Amino acid sequence: xxxxxxxxxxxxxxxxxxxxxxxxxxxxxxxxxxxxxxxxxxxxxxxxxxxxxxxxxxxxxxxxxxxxxxxxxxxxxxxxxxxxxxxxxxxxxxxxxxxxxxxxxxxxxxxxxxxxxxxxxxxxxxxxxxxxxxxxxxxxxxxxxxxxxxxxxxxxxxxxxxxxxxxxxxxxxxxxxxxxxxxxxxxxxxxxxxxxxxxxxxxxxxxxxxxxxxxxxxxxx
Amino acid sequence: xxxxxxxxxxxxxxxxxxxxxxxxxxxxxxxxxxxxxxxxxxxxxxxxxxxxxxxxxxxxxxxxxxxxxxxxxxxxxxxxxxxxxxxxxxxxxxxxxxxxxxxxxxxxxxxxxxxxxxxxxxxxxxxxxxxxxxxxxxxxxxxxxxxxxxxxxxxxxxxxxxxxxxxxxxxxxxxxxxxxxxxxxxxxxxxxxxxxxxxxxxxxxxxxxxxxxxxxxxxxxxxxxxxxxxxxxx
Numbered sequence: 001x002x003x004x005x006x007x008x009x010x011x012x013x014x015x016x017x018x019x020x021x022x023x024x025x026x027x028x029x030x031x032x033x034x035x036x037x038x039x040x041x042x043x044x045x046x047x048x049x050x051x052x053x054x055x056x057x058x059x060x061x062x063x064x065x066x067x068x069x070x071x072x073x074x075x076x077x078x079x080x081x082x083x084x085x086x087x088x089x090x091x092x093x094x095x096x097x098x099x100x101x102x103x104x105x106x107x108x109x110x111x112x113x114x115x116x117x118x119x120x121x122x123x124x125x126x127x128x129x130x131x132x133x134x135x136x137x138x139x140x141x142x143x144x145x146x147x148x149x150x151x152x153x154x155x156x157x158x159x160x161x162x163x164x165x166x167x168x169x170x171x172x173x174x175x176x177x178x179x180x181x182x183x184x185x186x187x188x189x190x191x192x193x194x195x196x197x198x199x200x201x202x203x204x205x206x207x208x209x210x211x212x213x214x215x216x217x218x219x220x221x
Numbered sequence: 222x223x224x225x226x227x228x229x230x231x232x233x234x235x236x237x238x239x240x241x242x243x244x245x246x247x248x249x250x251x252x253x254x255x256x257x258x259x260x261x262x263x264x265x266x267x268x269x270x271x272x273x274x275x276x277x278x279x280x281x282x283x284x285x286x287x288x289x290x291x292x293x294x295x296x297x298x299x300x301x302x303x304x305x306x307x308x309x310x311x312x313x314x315x316x317x318x319x320x321x322x323x324x325x326x327x328x329x330x331x332x333x334x335x336x337x338x339x340x341x342x343x344x345x346x347x348x349x350x351x352x353x354x355x356x357x358x359x360x361x362x363x364x365x366x367x368x369x370x371x372x373x374x375x376x377x378x379x380x381x382x383x384x385x386x387x388x389x390x391x392x393x394x395x396x397x398x399x400x401x402x403x404x405x406x407x408x409x410x411x412x413x414x415x416x417x418x419x420x421x422x423x424x425x426x427x428x429x430x431x432x433x434x435x436x437x438x439x440x441x442x443x444x445x446x447x448x449x450x451x452x453x454x455x
Contacts, residue, residue, distance in 0.1 A: 003324060006323040006324055013312065014309065014311055017311035017350070073309055073310065076310060077305045077308050077309070077310060078303065078305040078306075078307055079308060079309045081273055081305075081307065082308075082366070083307075083320075083324060084296075085271055085272065085273060085296050085299075085300075085307075086296065086321065086370065087292075087296035087297065088324045221274040
């Protein structure tokens with residue numbers, strides 16, 4: 001537990017020192033939302049209908065930058081190896097990094113909501129529920145994303161490999177998060193929100209457990 | 222007691238064998254120079270002993286702990302100063318040392334960490350991010366990081382790298398202190414005169430094979446400037 005707290009603190013500190021990069025990733029996500037709105041055109045009904053999908057696609061694309069960046073600092077002077085040799089628990093290092101990645105992605109997702117409201121006229125009064133869906137969705141992205149980012153950080157083609165590995169795996173998260181967000185924006189007369197949220201929770205639980213088990217094998221020689 | 226006992230260590234990268242059947246013993250408290258030409262396997266040997274990479278064949282015991290079976294125990298007893306510093310560039314010198322202290326379950330008080338930094342001549346840069354440091358300063362901080370571990374077996378790969386003249390004297394002093402404290406040190410270096418003056422035992426590698434293991438006084442002279450010699454200078 002102590003090792004986990006030390007790892008979380010380390011990763012939040014690294015994120016804080018690299019906060020300019022977080023702003024750049026948010027700007028990338030916002031630019032993506034803007035471009036998607038151009039693709040739909042000035043049809044306000046269509047924009048509102050597709051808002052949830054575009055929000056999550058923007059967040060998914062931004063996540064590949066964010067996740068890859070999170071391992072740059074670990075690899076440039078083999079700092080991660082240095083911690084493993086102390087020895088620090090690989091599991092604690094994974095959960096520290098995944099928690100920090102999840103928090104960063106959730107913050108970017110929350111910051112993209114006003115952009116979505118302005119560009120797509122897609123607001124909701126159930127803001128807390130929307131934030132909950134964003135947290136669950138980013139948890140589902142960051143758990144496998146952290147694992148794959150660690151795996152690809154040691155390869156030359158990491159910028160290409162990470163989305164190639166991650167995107168197929170997170171299709172269930174994308175589907176459930178888009179549906180849940182859409183129901184919050186467009187209304188949920190049939191009460192369909194709960195099953196989609198349950199899918200998000202189940203996916204996150206499985207991926208976080210798997211990540212903790214596999215991370216040691218990924219980062220050790 | 223034997224601190225390091227290697228038996229038939231082999232390691233390959235792709236098709237090339239970087240270490241082939243390396244066997245030796247190092248008694249506890251010894252200061253050992255590991256030398257040889259570029260690419261002879263010095264760094265690979267130290268990284269295998271530190272469990273940073275696995276041996277493909279053979280094994281070694283560090284203070285009685287097997288590299289494969291008791292990896293965590295080996296890691297508790299060894300500290301590796303590698304070619305890469307293991308430092309987080311955006312963090313300050315003090316934060317890097319505090320991180321190591323906390324992962325080792327120690328308090329990491331500022332005064333104690335400042336003392337550690339003073340040992341390597343960096344106390345006045347304690348709160349500066351590592352990314353503002355020169356290569357020599359990074360090497361000094363990496364050395365402080367390794368000393369912070371207080372391990373019984375120190376694996377130092379080119380500890381004099383990037384250092385200025387006072388830095389060389391600092392490493393000499395650190396090595397003497399480690400020896401006086403009873404630590405076992407394996408130091409990979411090309412600086413033969415320094416190694417001869419400081420180390421009582423030597424290992425010489427050539428093409429991944431161990432060609433000499435014994436007292437430094439009995440170590441053969443390098444073959445010279447025809448490309449077969451392993452020393453880059455004194």
